Amino acid sequence: MNPQALARSRDFDHRGRAWYADRAVTVFVFIGGTSAILFIGGIFAFIAREGLGFVFTEFDAGEFFGSIAWRPTSALDATYGALALIVGTASITGLAMVVSIPFSLAAAVFIGEFARGRVRETLKVLVELLAAIPSVVWGFIGFSIMNSLIIDIFDVPIGLNVLNAGIILGLMAAPIMTTIAEDALKAVPDGYREAAEALGATRWQVIRKVVIPAAKNGLVAAVLLGVGRGFGETMVVLMASGHSINLPDSVFDSVRALTATIAAELGETAVGSDHFRALFTLGILLFLVTFAINLAADIIMRGIRRKGERGRP
Amino acid sequence: MTGTAAPLFAGTSLNARDRKIEWLVRALLGLMTALLILPVVIIMALLVVEGGPVISWEFLTTPPVDGMTAGGILPALVGTVWLVVVALIASVPVGVAAAVYLSEYAPDNWLTRAINLAIINLAGVPSIVHALFGVGAFVLFFRFGTSILAASLTLAVMTLPVVIVSTRESLQAVPRAFREACWNMGATRWQTIRRIVLPNALSGILTGIILEVSRTSGETAPIMFTGAAFFLPFLPQGVLDQTMAMSLHLFVITTQVPDAPEALPFGVALVLISMVLAMNALSIAFRVYVRGRKKW
Amino acid sequence: MVAGGAPNGGGASAEALSAKVVVQNLTIRYGNHVALRGLDLSIRRNEILGVIGPAGSGKTSFLRALNRMDEFIPGMEVEGRITFDGRDIRRVRNVYALRSRIGVVFPLPVGLPLTVYENVALAPRLRGVRKGSELDEIVERCLRRAALWEEVKDRLDSLGSLLSGGQQQRLTIARALSQEPDLLLLDEFSIAVDPVTTMRIEDVLKDLKNEMSIVLVTNLVQQARRLADRTAFFLTGEHVETSDTARIFSGIVKDPRTHDYIEGRFG
Numbered sequence: 001m002n003p004q005a006l007a008r009s010r011d012f013d014h015r016g017r018a019w020y021a022d023r024a025v026t027v028f029v030f031i032g033g034t035s036a037i038l039f040i041g042g043i044f045a046f047i048a049r050e051g052l053g054f055v056f057t058e059f060d061a062g063e064f065f066g067s068i069a070w071r072p073t074s075a076l077d078a079t080y081g082a083l084a085l086i087v088g089t090a091s092i093t094g095l096a097m098v099v100s101i102p103f104s105l106a107a108a109v110f111i112g113e114f115a116r117g118r119v120r121e122t123l124k125v126l127v128e129l130l131a132a133i134p135s136v137v138w139g140f141i142g143f144s145i146m147n148s149l150i151i152d153i154f155d156v157p158i159g160l161n162v163l164n165a166g167i168i169l170g171l172m173a174a175p176i177m178t179t180i181a182e183d184a185l186k187a188v189p190d191g192y193r194e195a196a197e198a199l200g201a202t203r204w205q206v207i208r209k210v211v212i213p214a215a216k217n218g219l220v221a222a223v224l225l226g227v228g229r230g231f232g233e234t235m236v237v238l239m240a241s242g243h244s245i246n247l248p249d250s251v252f253d254s255v256r257a258l259t260a261t262i263a264a265e266l267g268e269t270a271v272g273s274d275h276f277r278a279l280f281t282l283g284i285l286l287f288l289v290t291f292a293i294n295l296a297a298d299i300i301m302r303g304i305r306r307k308g309e310r311g312r313p
Numbered sequence: 314m315t316g317t318a319a320p321l322f323a324g325t326s327l328n329a330r331d332r333k334i335e336w337l338v339r340a341l342l343g344l345m346t347a348l349l350i351l352p353v354v355i356i357m358a359l360l361v362v363e364g365g366p367v368i369s370w371e372f373l374t375t376p377p378v379d380g381m382t383a384g385g386i387l388p389a390l391v392g393t394v395w396l397v398v399v400a401l402i403a404s405v406p407v408g409v410a411a412a413v414y415l416s417e418y419a420p421d422n423w424l425t426r427a428i429n430l431a432i433i434n435l436a437g438v439p440s441i442v443h444a445l446f447g448v449g450a451f452v453l454f455f456r457f458g459t460s461i462l463a464a465s466l467t468l469a470v471m472t473l474p475v476v477i478v479s480t481r482e483s484l485q486a487v488p489r490a491f492r493e494a495c496w497n498m499g500a501t502r503w504q505t506i507r508r509i510v511l512p513n514a515l516s517g518i519l520t521g522i523i524l525e526v527s528r529t530s531g532e533t534a535p536i537m538f539t540g541a542a543f544f545l546p547f548l549p550q551g552v553l554d555q556t557m558a559m560s561l562h563l564f565v566i567t568t569q570v571p572d573a574p575e576a577l578p579f580g581v582a583l584v585l586i587s588m589v590l591a592m593n594a595l596s597i598a599f600r601v602y603v604r605g606r607k608k609w
Numbered sequence: 610m611v612a613g614g615a616p617n618g619g620g621a622s623a624e625a626l627s628a629k630v631v632v633q634n635l636t637i638r639y640g641n642h643v644a645l646r647g648l649d650l651s652i653r654r655n656e657i658l659g660v661i662g663p664a665g666s667g668k669t670s671f672l673r674a675l676n677r678m679d680e681f682i683p684g685m686e687v688e689g690r691i692t693f694d695g696r697d698i699r700r701v702r703n704v705y706a707l708r709s710r711i712g713v714v715f716p717l718p719v720g721l722p723l724t725v726y727e728n729v730a731l732a733p734r735l736r737g738v739r740k741g742s743e744l745d746e747i748v749e750r751c752l753r754r755a756a757l758w759e760e761v762k763d764r765l766d767s768l769g770s771l772l773s774g775g776q777q778q779r780l781t782i783a784r785a786l787s788q789e790p791d792l793l794l795l796d797e798f799s800i801a802v803d804p805v806t807t808m809r810i811e812d813v814l815k816d817l818k819n820e821m822s823i824v825l826v827t828n829l830v831q832q833a834r835r836l837a838d839r840t841a842f843f844l845t846g847e848h849v850e851t852s853d854t855a856r857i858f859s860g861i862v863k864d865p866r867t868h869d870y871i872e873g874r875f876g
Contacts, residue, residue, distance in 0.1 A: 022504070128593065298429075509723075
């Protein structure tokens with residue numbers, strides 16, 4: 001390095017290449033960072049662009065939320081009653097949660113509080129693999145395996161129904177609930193456990209009276225995220241729920257979900273038609289509901305983090 | 314225990330009843346955990362048993378024939394690789410930049426909170442809504458048509474949170490003392506990141522990318538209307554072509570090809586899930602390996 | 610003592626003109642907590658300035674302010690004026706060039722996750738040295754001056770963090786020297802170092818002061834006595850006094866608390 005260059009590198013009035021490179025990178029990563037906002041905003045904007053056109057013209061709130069007549073392709077009198085779709089989604093998600101919540105929370109408690117060492121690591125890996133199975137494979141399992149299983153066991157004419165999709169969806173939503181719930185349990189300071197154990201409590205007593213109450217918010221957030229996952233799932237409900245517009249009387253009835261309706265019909269509509277835009281309106285509904293669920297879960301979890309930080313020395 | 318007004322933890326020693334309850338609870342929770350895990354094992358076993366015989370070198374290297382009731386899956390395999398690679402090219406730079414910003418630059422303010430909320434929602438928005446976005450934005454607005462480009466960009470937006478979150482975690486695992494030592498020497502933030510932080514976070518970032526590959530290759534809904542085709546006997550020649558994909562192919566031969574032999578979809582599912590789980594296992598193994606050779 | 614209760618302060622005195630660093634009315638806060646209050650102090654050329662005081666007296670904050678590290682520390686606020694070679698450090702156009710002229714050694718050695726060689730070659734690389742032979746020369750020179758060369762010359766390619774604690778601390782000194790600093794800041798460098806190594810480093814410092822100014826923050830009063838030309842005493846954010854080391858240790862103090870501290874009555 002020649003003396004001139006050396007002197008320049010030490011001159012604090014001279015901004016060299018490194019200074020400008022740093023500035024450029026700062027701008028670049030800032031753009032990258034804010035891109036997430038850009039994308040989520042873009043998603044809403046593009047869905048609203050198509051969907052709101054429908055909302056302000058053909059849309060009839062009474063029909064949309066009150067009628068089960070989803071007849072977008074009727075040439076004479078197209079109707080857009082989404083009630084059956086909403087109920088379909090709700091019934092599948094509801095059953096999925098009935099299946100998933102107890103098992104997921106049990107697994108979280110077992111993995112987080114009882115299992116040790118190698119067993120624990122293995123279970124965690126298996127939960128992770130459970131989460132990795134693509135939804136179309138789950139849908140295939142519902143369509144090909146669960147279907148005949150349900151027909152055989154319950155002696156019903158068709159196995160593509162609320163029960164089928166609900167169980168599959170429950171399995172799909174389980175890993176996220178288990179993982180988040182286990183994190184919530186882990187966030188409870190060990191001091192709590194030790195203090196209670198020192199008083200002679202059994203492990204289960206400690207968990208029931210100390211750990212679970214302390215982790216309550218995190219567990220609620222875990223359940224919320226599970227609901228969000230189930231609510232937005234597409235391929236499973238498309239393949240395993242029977243896909244018929246119907247207000248179900250029992251878990252053996254076929255139903256049709258919001259997501260599945262979009263997936264099934266989007267390919268067959270003309271761009272810009274009422275039907276096309278009505279599907280985007282369903283998208284707005286899905287977007288808003290999942291946004292609200294995620295926001296609620298985030299607010300609850302942020303509350304936990306705050307508390308945790310304050311507690312730190 | 315229940316219903317008594319006794320203090321929280323009555324008694325000083327574990328009595329027999331408590332110990333029995335403890336044992337029962339433990340067994341019950343263990344059983345429920347096993348029941349939750351069991352399906353993975355059963356599904357894998359079923360897929361291997363039913364789909365295994367279908368798989369052959371020919372199956373992997375020839376296109377489907379006879380209305381997709383016979384032949385192989387080559388175009389779908391190649392198409393999935395195209396979709397994943399293009400999605401990675403789009404999402405990794407943006408995702409890493411976002412993670413670097415959040416980990417190394419972002420002050421604790423409303424904008425950072427908004428970014429975090431946006432990331433959570435990008436991950437939480439239903440995949441079919443991402444599909445609608447892909448149609449509205451990439452297919453129609455940017456006029457990419459139904460193409461690999463449109464499908465991959467849709468996948469990229471959808472899986473961006475995976476890259477961001479895992480990269481941010483591995484950046485934050487690099488001790489702050491290293492950064493401070495560098496800053497004290499007169500290194501700019503970028504010099505510090507490039508010379509110290511990124512090299513030490515690289516393995517963690519790679520783990521995240523592998524995970525993203527796994528996620529991306531299994532997605533179906535986002536590509537259905539943006540670039541994946543039910544049946545194309547040709548391999549794609551460029552990013553503006555449509556393509557077949559493994560995930561959609563599984564959907565199609567399961568639900569749209571009633572006279573396909575029963576074992577065929579099992580074979581496709583086995584190949585798909587093997588790809589996905591292999592990637593996942595790789596990322597888990599990588600993570601364990603990395604944990605074992607920390608430099609500090 | 611200079612007028613106005615400001616030891617070694619003062620605007621246009623000969624001291625201020627010749628000093629390497631002049632600190633005026635420096636106050637450092639972390640939120641509501643005041644770490645250092647109204648410090649006036651100068652660092653002369655080619656001296657070792659000892660800074661003593663019990664924990665929490667603002668010594669480390671002082672060093673951070675000299676290097677403008679407040680930029681990286683959330684909540685740290687710095688008021689007052691610091692000049693380096695007569696220039697206000699808040700007004701320099703390239704703060705990185707400023708920092709590169711100030712070497713810092715931390716209480717616990719921070720071996721960067723690099724090889725021994727790269728630890729020392731990093732600063733030269735940052736300022737644009739690319740030639741291998743030139744880097745080799747700098748690395749060897751700095752390691753020799755930090756009294757480490759003989760021990761590591763055969764393992765330059767192993768990780769710096771694999772060295773012993775004492776070796777790592779000398780490695781960080783070599784790294785600081787590789788910046789070719791005009792000012793070297795040492796923050797309780799001997800905390801994690803064995804006595805023999807401490808002595809070796811102290812010998813190195815005596816040598817180095819011919820080429821640079823050194824600020825030696827220490828909780829070991831005797832270390833300041835052995836090394837420092839002048840000694841400053843900080844107490845809970847207050848600059849009690851600064852005086853020639855010989856005077857302070859011979860009991861000529863302006864404030865009785867200084868005497869009490871070096872006699873070991875508190876702290």
